[in-house]
Amino acid sequence: MVxxxxxxxxxxxxxxxxxxxxxxxxxxxxxxxxxxxxxDLFRRDGFAAxxxxxxSAATGMNRPSLxxxxxxxxxLYIKSYQxxxxxxxxxxxxxxRADAPLRERLERIYRIAxxxxxxxxxxxxxxxxVMTAASEAVSDPDIRTMVLEGLTELDKAFGICFxxxxxxxxxxxxxxxxxxxxxxxxxxxxIAIRARARVPRRELEAIVKGAIxxxxxxx
Amino acid sequence: MVxxxxxxxxxxxxxxxxxxxxxxxxxxxxxxxxxxxxxDLFRRDGFAAxxxxxxSAATGMNRPSLxxxxxxxxxLYIKSYQxxxxxxxxxxxxxxRADAPLRERLERIYRIAxxxxxxxxxxxxxxxxVMTAASEAVSDPDIRTMVLEGLTELDKAFGICFxxxxxxxxxxxxxxxxxxxxxxxxxxxxIAIRARARVPRRELEAIVKGAIxxxxxxx
DNA sequence: ACTTTTTTGTACCATTTCGCATTAAATTCC
DNA sequence: GGAATTTAATGCGAAATGGTACAAAAAAGT
Numbered sequence: 001m002v003x004x005x006x007x008x009x010x011x012x013x014x015x016x017x018x019x020x021x022x023x024x025x026x027x028x029x030x031x032x033x034x035x036x037x038x039x040d041l042f043r044r045d046g047f048a049a050x051x052x053x054x055x056s057a058a059t060g061m062n063r064p065s066l067x068x069x070x071x072x073x074x075x076l077y078i079k080s081y082q083x084x085x086x087x088x089x090x091x092x093x094x095x096x097r098a099d100a101p102l103r104e105r106l107e108r109i110y111r112i113a114x115x116x117x118x119x120x121x122x123x124x125x126x127x128x129x130v131m132t133a134a135s136e137a138v139s140d141p142d143i144r145t146m147v148l149e150g151l152t153e154l155d156k157a158f159g160i161c162f163x164x165x166x167x168x169x170x171x172x173x174x175x176x177x178x179x180x181x182x183x184x185x186x187x188x189x190x191i192a193i194r195a196r197a198r199v200p201r202r203e204l205e206a207i208v209k210g211a212i213x214x215x216x217x218x219x
Numbered sequence: 220m221v222x223x224x225x226x227x228x229x230x231x232x233x234x235x236x237x238x239x240x241x242x243x244x245x246x247x248x249x250x251x252x253x254x255x256x257x258x259d260l261f262r263r264d265g266f267a268a269x270x271x272x273x274x275s276a277a278t279g280m281n282r283p284s285l286x287x288x289x290x291x292x293x294x295l296y297i298k299s300y301q302x303x304x305x306x307x308x309x310x311x312x313x314x315x316r317a318d319a320p321l322r323e324r325l326e327r328i329y330r331i332a333x334x335x336x337x338x339x340x341x342x343x344x345x346x347x348x349v350m351t352a353a354s355e356a357v358s359d360p361d362i363r364t365m366v367l368e369g370l371t372e373l374d375k376a377f378g379i380c381f382x383x384x385x386x387x388x389x390x391x392x393x394x395x396x397x398x399x400x401x402x403x404x405x406x407x408x409x410i411a412i413r414a415r416a417r418v419p420r421r422e423l424e425a426i427v428k429g430a431i432x433x434x435x436x437x438x
Numbered sequence: 439a440c441t442t443t444t445t446t447g448t449a450c451c452a453t454t455t456c457g458c459a460t461t462a463a464a465t466t467c468c
Numbered sequence: 469g470g471a472a473t474t475t476a477a478t479g480c481g482a483a484a485t486g487g488t489a490c491a492a493a494a495a496a497g498t
Binding site: 044045046047048049122123124125126129130131132134135137138139144147148151174176178179180182183185186187189190193194196197198199207210211213214215218 | 263264265266267268341342343344345348349350351353354356357358363366367370393395397398399401402404405406408409412413415416417418426429430432433434437
């Protein structure tokens with residue numbers, strides 16, 4: 001798809017975010033909310049168990065529109081996963097950046113994680129990366145790349161946290177930030193899995209608390 | 220299925236493990252190996268993406284035989300999962316029972332876990348519980364029960380390990396065996412996920428080593 | 439008003455999927 | 469050898485699946 005003449009060269013104004021006066025029949029859906037619905041389905045049922053009919057029903061788009069907007073099923077899955085990752089990142093990035101004590105930062109991160117994993121009308125939704133993407137990762141290189149990115153991104157964010165905390169003297173000298181970061185990620189993963197098995201929030205919070213105590217040293 | 224007259228009442232001998240002289244045409248397959256093949260498929264592709272044709276081809280049984288031997292697809296899946304769990308348990312139970320120092324026991328457990336997760340001709344197979352069963356767990360109560368059993372079984376086994384170690388003085392007084400057990404399980408879960416994304420064994424071993432150092436205190 | 443462009447909606451196709459009905463084969467019991 | 473029994477093998481059928489062709493609809497440009 002060679003895009004020429006997409007930007008009107010005379011437009012001195014910044015591209016208006018709304019009503020760009022498209023040419024043909026207007027869309028009957030909003031791509032963003034449709035992608036959100038698709039994400040919900042894929043996340044609940046996985047790639048194979050989600051049919052185009054399901055997606056069509058959930059998004060309100062008929063199949064040709066779906067296809068036109070997002071490409072085939074696999075592309076839609078990948079776009080959904082991208083969307084999930086960027087949402088998850090957005091929900092956590094502020095906390096990771098924040099300049100708060102280690103324990104408090106961890107508590108907030110895990111609270112957000114539990115919110116994400118436990119929400120959902122038809123049961124807890126778990127983590128897209130852990131629950132469905134990792135399964136596809138063996139056979140699909142593109143998805144595998146995204147999963148690996150997601151995993152290392154989380155490791156790195158935690159790693160920065162712990163390194164920062166160590167510099168501040170919040171951790172003993174012997175502490176290894178990299179190992180602690182992996183343990184912090186592992187705790188994310190274990191609660192994602194348990195959430196999916198409908199372990200109640202209370203228990204997950206207890207697991208998180210215990211993990212934080214081990215990682216930070218007892219309060 | 221009311222089973223009467225299954226045990227010949229005159230049989231004073233112990234049931235012969237082979238050649239019980241069944242009545243009709245002999246089976247062309249061995250149920251155990253067939254179930255093993257089915258397990259491999261389900262584990263690699265998950266429930267929905269594994270078709271009866273795939274299963275038929277892998278086991279060498281045609282569909283009616285499959286159906287007769289194991290019931291429908293869902294039953295076969297559940298039987299496969301049961302088989303997986305009992306194999307995994309068998310591979311680990313000796314180590315959990317063994318009377319070795321904590322660190323050594325952990326090292327051996329994780330070595331076995333990596334063996335299980337990384338084996339497979341068409342890529343690493345990961346953990347059945349984590350990869351495919353947990354996905355089904357939201358919607359299927361029976362599978363959910365099994366997943367929960369698997370999770371708590373692992374927690375308990377690790378818990379006994381750490382409690383034992385603490386009694387022996389291998390852990391500091393402040394150590395909480397339950398929290399450590401959850402972290403040990405979490406480490407199992409995180410390497411299962413990463414294995415599925417083809418993270419090389421070296422890296423997984425490094426993660427395990429770091430986790431053990433944190434849990435046991437540095438060597 | 440007419441053309442152009444973009445999207446919708448219906449319908450269709452080829453394939454796959456699960457499950458089962460039926461027939462043929464292989465073995466034991468009498 | 470023949471009846472009974474258990475399994476294998478073939479194949480059918482209804483439903484679902486992913487994908488697409490095609491015409492109608494709704495907007496903007498001329």
